[in-house]
Amino acid sequence: MSQSINAKLRASHLIRLIDGIRVIGPDFERFGGMLMEQLLGIPLTHRGLNVLGFPVGGDVDTHSPDGTWVAEYSAETAYFAKDMPKATKDLNHALAKKPDAREVVLLSAQKRVSAAEQRFMAKARARPDMQGRTVQILDSRDIAAMIVDHLLTSDRAVSLLGPYLPVLEQLRDEQAATLQVPSPGEGALDRPAIDAAFEAELTKSPCLVVSGHGGAGKSVAAAAFAKRRVDAYHNQLWLKGTDVPSVESLNAVAMVRAGDSRNVAYLLKSRPTLLIIDDVDLDLALDKLAALCGPGSHIIVTSRRDGGYVPPPFDEAEAREVVNRDIVEPCPDEVFQVIWDAVGGHPLTYGLINGTVRNGASWADIREDCRVIGELPDRSDRLANRLLARALNVMGRELAFFLWVGKADCDRGFAVRVLSPVGLRKLNDACLTTPDWPNVVRLHDVVFASLQTLAVDLPEVAGAFTDQLAAYIEEAATYGDGLPFWTVSQSLDVRLRAAISAGDRRSAFVYALLETSPSASLDPDLLEDPSAMVDRILATSGDRVPAINTMAVIETIEAGYLYRKTRDGKTAAETALASQMPVFDRLETDCRLTIQQHAELEHHRGKALLRLGEKSAAIAHFEAVLAGSHPLNESRLQLVKLVARDPKKAAEVETMTRALLEGFGGRGDVTTSVFLAAVESLPWHDAPWRHDLIKMHGPTIEDVL
Incomplete structure (x- = not known):
């Protein structure tokens, strides 16, 4: 299991991936082949497709070049x-077609039934033709876990598997992924000569x-190059020079994809990775960067210092x-000539002038601005400041918002809440904005830099x-599906x-x-x-205690336990928890x-007692929640898990399980995760009520899983 991702977030990812895997359908074979190739990191041979797109019969679905490893889907x-x-048919087929096979992997898009799998494995191990061979079954949960733990941070893997499993791309886009290369923008000019120059330079050195x-088009050129070379790298990363x-600091920089993090320096060495460092500090030792690159990896650095390729x-x-x-x-031609004489071919300036005129300025205003800055040495920057100053009357609050955020980008959901769609349209x-991922609003870096001069x-x-x-945050944490809470918390982490x-x-x-940490x-x-x-809380007056206040106390106790368990060990964590x-x-x-x-307090007290090894006391608290005025489905679920194996509690387990299944969707308040x-907690022994529940809720289970 990946240790770099929040456990709750990982569980959420698994649920959503299992849901997607179950509905891949006829394309599951193609999906499986790509999945195994990405996991193993070696070329595999896959069964071909006929002219209608269906797999050609006869051969196994996937095998290694030497035929010792075989997979069926x-x-x-x-x-x-x-x-x-x-499964028996697939195993027979694999052994018949690949007699040298030593390892057979069977992938299913369904959720395993443990009892059936155990019977199958026992029979397989007893077969004479399985001596010296192994067979492994991977169900939808196993596949989801391998994706989360090994492939979620590979942009290449996500791009390859995404067409068959769209939720993968949703996870990448919805969660506040870090270091992603921004889009060059729909309005960016196609400049193939710059791409060709990049390609030629990277054949000489990996850096x-x-x-x-500033504003000369360095960043746009780098982003455009990355967009056109997306298939050449497993990951494409974007870092600001200030980071x-x-x-040496690259060893401490983490790339985050859907809440999971990986070390950037390790990625450069271990898989083909494109790293773009935008606007580096003048003191950065550029000559040392090339040594970080493994086979197929490249680093592109944009800098205002002299030297290097100049677009x-x-x-x-x-x-x-x-x-x-x-x-x-x-x-007008005469105004264009004034602009050209003032700033030459400075790319960003022409975009800013275009926006300023579309926002109400006249060409006469632009001519006057160019005339005023015409004798100054830093004319492009000064003109950007003057153009931005013209916007203060119509979008001062919008610009003040980004100055408060403290960086050029912000979570789109929160930006819409504060600025409204009208405010974003004005930007x-x-x-003033540059296109980015769907959940991000980003100002151009030069525009954000100009904000500092206009702060007063x-x-x-x-x-x-x-x-x-x-x-x-309070609203997002207490209502809705939780996604807005995660995205704003991670996007504005620095502000928090x-x-x-x-x-x-x-x-x-x-x-x-x-x-979210x-x-x-x-x-x-x-x-x-x-x-x-x-x-x-007790000293604060008022008619009520906001839910977020008690949630913060509970989360402080739970996060503290997990932190101490990781840092100091289970005994120290339990000692601290007992004192709280x-x-x-x-x-x-x-x-x-x-x-x-x-x-909720009673429920979390029960969870704390469970961590302290007091199972009976924990059960008593969960039962008290269900007997109270506001029974929680989470407590009901805990009891199902804790007493499922107790024959004396069989009737209660049945009643609680029925309540959880019947309370889902339009029938009640049971969440998808519960x-x-x-x-998943349904007992797999032969109980009539179990079969009744599966028959009754089978369509819903199929739809959700």
């Missing part, structure tokens, strides 16, 4: 039925330095194309933005940590960082004494808590 829904005849002043103060500026035709884009009245229409002219609204962030460092320990901020990399400063947190148990009693005394908050966990 099946999407049949009854794969694990009775004596597993399909290419692209030089030029790489030294070559050519726009010629007049390119400049006219950009400055006149989507404008009713094209730039786009002014050509921007409205003072930082306090309001911070309040809106707290409210948005800055708030806490400044003493703003609002429950929403603490809860967000605790919930892997135990191994958790900042211990977040782990406040839960008793002190309760002191504040009175916190539950103190919170229970607050009469302002809702019945739901009381139930429903799937309940299905």
Whole structure:
């Protein structure tokens, strides 16, 4: 199991991947072949396709070049039925067609039935023709786990498997992936000569330095090159120069894909990876970067220092194309000449002028701006400042928002909440944003840099933005499907940590960082004494205690246990947890808590007792939740798992399992994760009620899994 991904996030990924794997259908064989090739990292031979796209019969589905490793794939829904005849047929076929096979892997898109698999494996091991051979069965959960643990951080694997398993691309896009190469933008000019120059330079050295002043098109050229060479690399990564103060620091930089992280320096050595470091610090030792690259890996560095490849500026035709884009009245020749004389072929300037005119400025205004800056040495930067200053009257709040965020990009959901779709359209229409992944809004880096010079002219609204962030996180954490909570928490991680460092320990901020940080990399400063947190809750006036406050206390206890278990061992973690148990009693005394908050406290007290080895006491608390005024399905699920093997509790297990399955979807409030966990916990012994439930809820189970 990957140790670099949050356990709750990993479980969520598994559920969604299992769902997708179950519905791949006839394409499962192609999917399986690509999956095994990516996992093994060696070329495999796959059965061909006929003119209609169907597999050619006769040979095995996949085999190694020497025939010692064989795989067969099946999407049949009854794969694990009775004596597993399909698996037996596939095993017979593999041994008949590949007599040298020593390892046979059978992949099924279905969820295993343990009893049926055990009978099959026992018979297989007893076969004379299986002596000296092994057979392994991988079900939908095994496949999902291998993807999460080994392939989720490979952009190439995601791209290859994504057409058959779309949820993979959704996980990559929805979760706040880091280091992704941004799109060059739909309006970016096609400049094939620059691509060819990049290609030629990278044949000489694995590290290419692209030089030029800000806005010269270095970043767009690098992003365009990456887009056109996407099939050449397993991963394409983008780092800001400020994140790489030294070559050695790359050993500490993590790439995150769908919540899972990998070391960048390791990726460069271990798989073909393209790393782009944008706008590097002048002190970075560029000569040492090439040594980081393994076979097939390259590093492209953009820099404002002298030396390296310099992208050519726009010629007049390119400049006219950009400055006149989507404008009713094209730039007059005499004004264009003034612009050209002032800034030459500086690419970004023509985009900014285009946006400024589409936002209401006249060509006369542009001519005057160019005249004023015409005698200055840094004319392009000065013109960018003047053009941005013209936008303050119509989008001052939008620009102040990004100054508050503290970086050029922000989670789109939160940006829409604060700025509204109208505000984002204003930024786009002014050509201040650059296209990025669907869940991100990004300003052009040069535009963001110009904001610093205009800070005193921007409205003072930082306090309001911070309040809106707290409210948005609280809403996302307590309602909905949880995805907006994860994306905003990870996107604004720096802002959240800055708030806490400044003493703003609002429950929403603490809860967000605790919930989304892997135990191994958790900042211990977040782990406040839960008793002190309760002191504040009890001392605060009001008719109610916000749910996020009790959630933060509970998460502090749970995250603290997992952190200490990882760092100090289970005994130390249990000792600390035992000392925190009175916190539950103190919170229970607050009469302002809702019945739901009381139930959640009782439930998590039960989970804590379970971790302390007090199973009987834990069961008693879960039972108390179900007997109370606000029974929780999570407590019902815990009891199903804890007492499923107790013959005396068989009737209760049946009743609780029925409630969990019947309460899903439009019939009740059972969440998808609880429903799937309940299905997974169904006892596989021969119980009539089990068969009744499967028959009754089979279509729903098939739809969800």
